[in-house]
Amino acid sequence: MRVLIVEDEVFLAEALQAGLRHEAIAADVSFDGDDALERVAVNEYDVVVLDRDIPGTHGDDVCAAITRDHPAVRVLMLTAASRLNDKVAGFELGADDYLTKPFALEELIVRLHALARRPVAVSPPVLEFADLRLDPFRQEAYRAGRYLKLTRKQFAVLHLLMQAGGGVVSAETLLEKAWDENADPFTSAPRVTMSTLRKALGSPDLIATVSGAGYRLVEATP
Template sequence: MRVLVVEDERTLAGYIAEGLRGQAMSVDIAYDGDTAIEKLGTACYDVVVLDRDLPGTHGDEVCRRFVSGGGRTRVLMLTAMAAVRERVAGLRLGADDYLGKPFDFEELVARVDALGRRSRPATPPVLSLAGIVLDSAHRRVSRSGRYLSLTHKEFGVLAALIAAAGALVSAEELLRSVWDEHADPFTNAVRMTMFRLRAKLGKPDVIETVPGAGYRIVDPAC
């Protein structure tokens, strides 16, 4: 899942971003409304966590412009103004959900997860393919009953491959969905993550590399 955090309080923005990255999400940050509009115009996000009171273009206007353009991205409005009338105003602007500050981080993650599921075709919380069981709700992975300890990037890559159900997933798609805007398209990050992931999954190898095209999960039993 790819998330844009729009928050002018840099410490809070970093805290939210790092916490979401810890949930195997790809996260970009904008510190003002103008930058948010620019990023929303150049990248595809599943969820935008949008502070309402922003410098530059106000959060209300960011939401209004973005929603009027259509698209599948969901908006979670985040603000210190938690009165009922403020929540209603935010939702009427087109926000999908509203969370007041201060907030519980676990609730923020749960709301982002829920909005992310609404932004794309429904994916079961537990995925299974080629003897691998991936539980996205509890961040657990096992193969043939053996639990695996994966990094956030390894988990995200494996989730993308299993969700593709045997279809090819390009390195560029993985960079967009698992890393963030700072990922170098010429980096070997995907290749190295695949190398480590293969080692942890063990034999027989279930990740197939198709040169120049991408990666996919193959079931050795088929």
Template sequence: MRVLVVEDEEELAGMIAAGLRSSGIVADVALDGGQAMEMTAAADYDVLVLDRDLPGIHGDAVCRMLTGAGYPARILMLTAAGSLRDLVDGLGKGADDYLAKPFSYVELVARLQALARRGPSGTPAVLEHQGLRLDTLRRIAERDGSLLWLTPKEFGVLEALMTADGAPLRPADLLEMVWDCHTPPESTTVKVTVHQLRRKLGPPPLITTVPGFGYRL
């Protein structure tokens, strides 16, 4: 899952993003509405955590513009106000869910996972392929019944490849899906991660290199 946190309180935005990353979720940060529009134009996110009271372009306007343009991400709106009227108003702007500050981090992650399951990709919670089983909610990976101890990035790469269902993915695709926007495109981190993942998966090999293109299951 790739999430854009749109929050003008820089410290809070950093804390949310760091927490999401520790849970294996790719998280980028935008500090105002204008930056959010620029970043959504450059990348596809699964969910936006959108603060309603943003400077510059208000959160309501960001929500309306993205939903009006058919942007595929689900939107979780954050606000300091938590009344029923605020809830109805926020959902009326096109948001998919609404969370009042202060909020529980555990609840935030649970809501993000629920929204991602409702996303356009329709990815199931459990992915399976030739004895490989990936529980994307509990973050558990198994092969032939044996537990695999994967890092968050290894899990993310494996999830992306399994979701692609045999279609090849370029390193640039994996970089966008699993790493945040600060990772340079020329980075060898995808190659290294795939190498480590192959070692942990063991024989027979499941990940194939497509010469001149990338990787697939």
């Protein structure tokens, strides 16, 4: 999952970014509305965590623009206000969820996973491929009924592979979605994580390396 945090309180924004990264959620930070709109235009975010009161383009206008121009992107609005009419106004602008400050990081993470699994079209919340089964909301993965004890990064990478349904996922996409914009493009992290993921999944191998392109899931051969 890749998330954009739009928050002008630097300490809070950076704390949220660190907390989400710890949960293997790729998180970028924007401190004003204008920068947020530019980032959404050029990056593929799953969810935007959006403070209403930000410099530049107001959070309400950012929300309306995302809803209009990027309907696949979910918006979770943050505000210090707890009045009902503020929440109603946010939902009327197209926000998918609402969180009032102060809030617990654990609640934000649960809400992000819930938003990310909401279908844009029709897609199952639980993903299956061959004998693999992955539940993004519960953060659980199984192979042939066997629970897979995966690290957060391994789970994020497997999630991307299963979403592709056998299609090729490039190393660049892995960095963008499972890491974030600050990841070193020359890092060996995706390759190392893929290697440890293969071991965690066991035999026969379900992950194929496509030379010069990336990785994909394949049906196990007898």
